[in-house]
Amino acid sequence: MAMRPVYKSPAISKLTLRLLAINIVALAIVAGGILYLAQYQRGLMIERLDALQTEAEAFAAALGESAVPRDPILPQQIDTKRSQQVLRRLVPPIKLRARLFDPSGQLIADTRLLAVGGAEVRLKELPSPVMIGAIKQWLSQLSRWVDRGGRANLQRYIEYPDQTANHYLEVANALSGDKTASVQRLEHGGAILLAAAPVQRFKQVVGALLLTADTTGIDARVQSMRIQILLLSALAFLVTALLSTYLARSVARPIRWLAASADRVARDLGRAQEIPNLSARRDEIGELSVALRRMTETLWERIDAVEGFAADVAHELKNPLSSLRSAAETLQSIDDPHKRDRLFKILNDDIRRMDRLITDISAASRLDAELARGLTEPVQLQNMLSAMVEVYGARADLREVHLEFISELRKPVLVQGIESQLAQAFRNLLDNAISFSPDGGKVSISLDNRDEFAEILVEDEGPGLPLGSIDGVFKRFYSDRPAGEKFGDHSGLGLSIARQILEAHGGGVVASNRASRDNEKTTVSGACFVVRIPLAAG
Numbered sequence: 073m074a075m076r077p078v079y080k081s082p083a084i085s086k087l088t089l090r091l092l093a094i095n096i097v098a099l100a101i102v103a104g105g106i107l108y109l110a111q112y113q114r115g116l117m118i119e120r121l122d123a124l125q126t127e128a129e130a131f132a133a134a135l136g137e138s139a140v141p142r143d144p145i146l147p148q149q150i151d152t153k154r155s156q157q158v159l160r161r162l163v164p165p166i167k168l169r170a171r172l173f174d175p176s177g178q179l180i181a182d183t184r185l186l187a188v189g190g191a192e193v194r195l196k197e198l199p200s201p202v203m204i205g206a207i208k209q210w211l212s213q214l215s216r217w218v219d220r221g222g223r224a225n226l227q228r229y230i231e232y233p234d235q236t237a238n239h240y241l242e243v244a245n246a247l248s249g250d251k252t253a254s255v256q257r258l259e260h261g262g263a264i265l266l267a268a269a270p271v272q273r274f275k276q277v278v279g280a281l282l283l284t285a286d287t288t289g290i291d292a293r294v295q296s297m298r299i300q301i302l303l304l305s306a307l308a309f310l311v312t313a314l315l316s317t318y319l320a321r322s323v324a325r326p327i328r329w330l331a332a333s334a335d336r337v338a339r340d341l342g343r344a345q346e347i348p349n350l351s352a353r354r355d356e357i358g359e360l361s362v363a364l365r366r367m368t369e370t371l372w373e374r375i376d377a378v379e380g381f382a383a384d385v386a387h388e389l390k391n392p393l394s395s396l397r398s399a400a401e402t403l404q405s406i407d408d409p410h411k412r413d414r415l416f417k418i419l420n421d422d423i424r425r426m427d428r429l430i431t432d433i434s435a436a437s438r439l440d441a442e443l444a445r446g447l448t449e450p451v452q453l454q455n456m457l458s459a460m461v462e463v464y465g466a467r468a469d470l471r472e473v474h475l476e477f478i479s480e481l482r483k484p485v486l487v488q489g490i491e492s493q494l495a496q497a498f499r500n501l502l503d504n505a506i507s508f509s510p511d512g513g514k515v516s517i518s519l520d521n522r523d524e525f526a527e528i529l530v531e532d533e534g535p536g537l538p539l540g541s542i543d544g545v546f547k548r549f550y551s552d553r554p555a556g557e558k559f560g561d562h563s564g565l566g567l568s569i570a571r572q573i574l575e576a577h578g579g580g581v582v583a584s585n586r587a588s589r590d591n592e593k594t595t596v597s598g599a600c601f602v603v604r605i606p607l608a609a610g
Contacts, residue, residue, distance in 0.1 A: 092312075092313060092316045092317070092320075095312045095313075095315075095316050096309060096312060096313065096316075100309075112294065112297070113290065113294045116290045116293065116294070117255060117263075117265070117287065117290060120265060120285070120287070120290060121253050121255065121265050121267065122253075124168075124253065124265050124267040124283055124285055125251065125253045125267040125269070127168070127267070127283060128251070128253075128267040128268060128269040128281055128282075128283040129251060129269045131159070131162050131163065131170065131269075131281055131283065132269040132270060132271045132272070132281040134158060134162060135150065135155055135158055135159070135172070135271045135279070135281060136271050136272050136273045136278070138154065138158050139151050139154040139155035139158055139271075140271075140273040140278055149174075149278060150172070150174060150180065150271065150278050150279045152180045152181065155172055155180065155181050155279075156181045159172065159181055159183050160183065163183045163283075165183055165184070167285060168183070168283055168284070168285050169182070169183055169184050169283070169284045169285070170182070170183045170281060170282070170283055171183075171235070171243075171281070171282045171284075172271070172279055172280070172281055172282075173236070173237045173243050173247070173279060173280045173281075173282070174278075174279050175247060175277065175278060175279060177236045177237030177238060177243070177244075177247065178236060178237075179235045179236065180279075217261075223257040223261070223263055224257075226255060226256055226257040226263065227254070227256045227257070228256065228257055228258075228259070229256035229257065229258055229259075229264050229266075237280060240266070240268070240282060241254075242254060242266050242267070242268035242282060243268050243280045243282050245268065246268040246269055246270045246277075246280035246281070246282070247270065247277060247279075247280045248270075248277075249270050249272075249277055250270070251267075251268065251269045251270070252267075252268050253265070253266065253267040253268070254266050255287075258286075262286060262287060262288070262291065263286070263287040263291075264284055264285070264286050264287065265284065265285045265286075265287065266282065266283070266284050267282075267283045267284075268280055268281065268282045268283070269281050269283075323357065326348070326350055326353070326357045326361070327357065327360075329348050329350075330347060330348065330350075330357075330360060330361055330364055333346070333347045333348055333364075334347065334364060334368075337368060346365070346368070347361060347364045347365045347368050348361055349361060349362075349365060350362075380548075381548065385429075385433055389426065389429060392422040392423075392425050392426045392429070393422075393426075395418065395422045396419060396422045396423070396426075399415045399418050399419050399422070400419070402415060403415050403416075403419075432565040432566075432569075433565070435565075435569065439493075439569060439572055439573070443490065443493060443573070443576045446490040446492075446493065447490070448488050448489050448490055449488070449489075449490075449491070450486040450487070450488060450608045451486065451487050451488070451489050451491045451494055451608075452484050452485070452486055453485045453486070453487060453519055453526055453528070453605075454479055454481070454484060454485060454519065456491065456494070456495060456498075457477055457479075457498065457517055457519060457528070458477045460495065460498060460499065460502065461475045461476065461477040461517060464499075464502055464506070472511050472512045473506055473509045473511070473512070473513050473514070473515060474513070474514045474515070475502075475506075475514075475515050475516075475517075476514065476515075476516050476517075477516075477517050477518075477519075478516055478517070478518040478519070479518060479519040479520070480520075481519065481520065481521065485519060485521060485526050485607070486607065486608040487526050487577070487605045487606065487607060487608055488577075488606070488608040488609070489577045489605070490577075493573045493576075493577075494573065494574075494577065494605075496569070496570075496573060497569070497570040497573040497574050497581075497603075498517075498528070498530075498570075498603075500566035500567060500569055500570040501530045501567070501570055501581075501601050501603070502515065502517070502530065503566055504566055504567060504601075505530055505531070505532035505534070505599070505601075506532075508532055508534030508535065508599065509532045509533055509534050509598075510533065510534065513532065513533040513534065514532075514533055515530070515531070515532045515533075516529075516530075516531050517529070517530050517531075518531075521607070522604075524606065524607050525579070525604045525605060525606055525607060526604070526605045526606075526607055527602065527603070527604050528602075528603040528604075528605075529600060529601070529602055529603075530600070530601040530603070531586060531598060531599070531600045531601075532598045532599055533597060533598040534598050534599060535596070535598075536585040536586065536596035536597070536598055536599050537583055537584075537585055537599050539585075542583050542584065542585070543582075543583065545567050545583055546567050546568055546570075546571045546581075546583070547568060548564065548565055548568045574603060574605065577605055577606075578605070578606045579603065579604050579605035579606060580603075580604055581601055581602065581603045581604075582601070582602050583599065583600070583601050583602075584599070584600050584602070585598070585599060585600070586598040586599065586600050
């Protein structure tokens with residue numbers, strides 16, 4: 073016999089992993105999409121670039137008014153010293169950088185070069201006085217990496233040692249009288265904004281002003297927002313993971329209990345193991361536990377039925393076997409031919425009874441499987457019952473028993489079922505009615521519709537049913553037979569099989585006695601079996 077695998081629960085259930093994956097992946101997609109903030113960053117860039125262009129035009133106009141001789145007779149050229157003074161006053165050295173080029177394209181002023189020794193001022197961001205945590209540093213690096221990837225298609229900004237107008241397209245355009253602005257990427261991944269405007273005097277271009285500003289402020293704002301979003305996303309991840317784990321445990325744990333309990337029920341032979349009753353949950357898990365408990369109870373009922381059936385079969389077979397053994401033992405010591413003939417007749421009757429028992433027992437044992445495998449179809453009851461009465465008429469005529477089928481319904485009565493099994497049920501009922509009917513009696517079978525059920529009555533004019541055991545006639549091997557019937561003709565399984573078939577079709581059968589009044593006295597005039605089967609849908 074193969075060993076059953078023992079149910080073992082993993083440390084983390086697959087259901088928990090699936091819930092976590094679904095929820096966290098959804099959050100990761102949202103967080104990843106927000107991480108770029110491309111539209112927001114692009115809006116800030118455009119806004120700052122427009123402002124820088126406006127400042128370039130204003131500073132260029134100021135230079136045209138103050139750094140160029142006002143006398144139209146004098147040469148209209150920019151005074152280098154005067155322009156440097158104007159730029160030093162107008163342009164803040166930290167936020168902006170201004171470079172002035174003459175009409176020949178030579179650099180004549182740069183706000184980053186101070187008067188003191190002509191040294192260049194370089195800006196370097198100082199570390200925060202408060203130590204940034206490792207997580208925040210990592211998030212900042214992640215933000216810079218995202219920015220670097222988004223600026224890969226921008227033109228690279230190159231600053232040459234000896235700068236001329238030819239190095240900057242914006243300056244070249246400004247010397248031609250056009251104003252231009254652009255965004256370029258720096259070598260370390262940052263960005264720089266460039267805006268150029270022509271310096272004019274009396275509509276004559278006397279130079280070009282180039283303003284540049286880095287995007288440190290914009291990047292810092294975007295980075296701060298990204299960090300806040302990522303921190304909130306991390307918190308959301310944590311909450312989601314906890315809630316998903318709780319939800320998975322609330323679902324997986326009772327399912328594990330049910331699986332383990334079902335496995336114990338399968339492995340243990342006794343009934344001590346039970347499926348937990350989780351109906352108080354009032355959810356699908358509770359419904360599953362109720363269904364499993366019902367299934368287990370049904371299995372035990374089937375086991376009890378099989379045990380009872382086996383006991384009844386053993387009991388019924390034991391009687392004819394005992395009779396056979398007794399007759400065989402007696403036969404050895406009897407020489408009288410007449411007595412020996414009687415014993416041989418008893419032996420034949422017992423053998424016939426055993427054959428009938430074995431045949432009916434075999435049919436009863438296969439009934440559940442045949443009902444489970446059979447395909448149901450609409451069955452027309454009028455045709456089936458009328459044909460059955462016609463076939464049984466010849467048999468009934470042997471005892472002068474009259475059979476009749478009664479139905480006033482014009483429309484066909486259809487039920488959903490297995491026609492062969494339904495026919496078997498009604499044959500058993502007719503066999504029972506004919507066997508109890510007296511010679512010259514009548515057996516009627518009538519058909520009607522009642523409350524979405526087909527109702528069939530099988531009535532006879534026999535002695536009726538014992539008052540104390542009317543429902544007992546449906547028990548297996550019921551043996552109350554009519555007087556004078558030859559022993560062994562019936563096994564006592566016919567009515568039991570009929571009820572089992574009808575109940576499998578969603579219907580049932582009940583028995584009662586027919587009553588008649590004679591001289592103000594009520595007497596039993598026969599038995600009546602009422603069959604009800606649900607009508608076919610539609």
